[in-house]
Amino acid sequence: GAVVSQHPSRVICKSGTSVKIECRSLDFQATTMFWYRQFPKQSLMLMATSNEGSKATYEQGVEKDKFLINHASLTLSTLTVTSAHPEDSSFYICSAETGTGNTGELFFGEGSRLTVL
């Protein structure tokens, strides 16, 4: 299957700083990428949908100025948590689906554990 690489896998930062998480599709072109957030023992919560070359579409309740998403190429999307606070600590996961001919399968990255002190 297709591979999605997410980096970093773990990051600890101080409150008020910004953190960037990268999501790369290694062996396919991802026209659409999704960013999820997951709290312990809870579901993946969709934060936003990003399409290559256009602005991300954010879900209701997700601050777009807080969570900056950039999808500059067909293989890379980034999520930047700006001015991070302890409540932003969570597990962030990206996923990608291929374009034409996709089976409907989502390919997930390994996730990034963010801890804000």
Add this chain to the structure above:
Amino acid sequence: SQKIEQNSEALNIQEGKTATLTCNYTNYSPAYLQWYRQDPGRGPVFLLLIRENEKEKRKERLKVTFDTTLKQSLFHITASQPADSATYLCALYNFNKFYFGSGTKLNVKP
């Protein structure tokens, strides 16, 4: 409101038995439904997809059913093994987005 419900209690079964997990949803009209496996601290891994016009799908020891009238999917693992222990998530594809249930943790005891 829209809901995707999976049993939050862990399912404990003996090795060799069949595990059955349930996914119920309300106020969605999914074009298809998927099941994923998630291990602790890892991203989900795709297992099976079933479309709205399909009633059953099989893949090796896995079987998924989809009843759009009941708004329910059942996920079966036959001849379960300890290595099957994980959290299983169902996901609905609705209007170009994927929405996930909270998952059910499966424990298969040797």
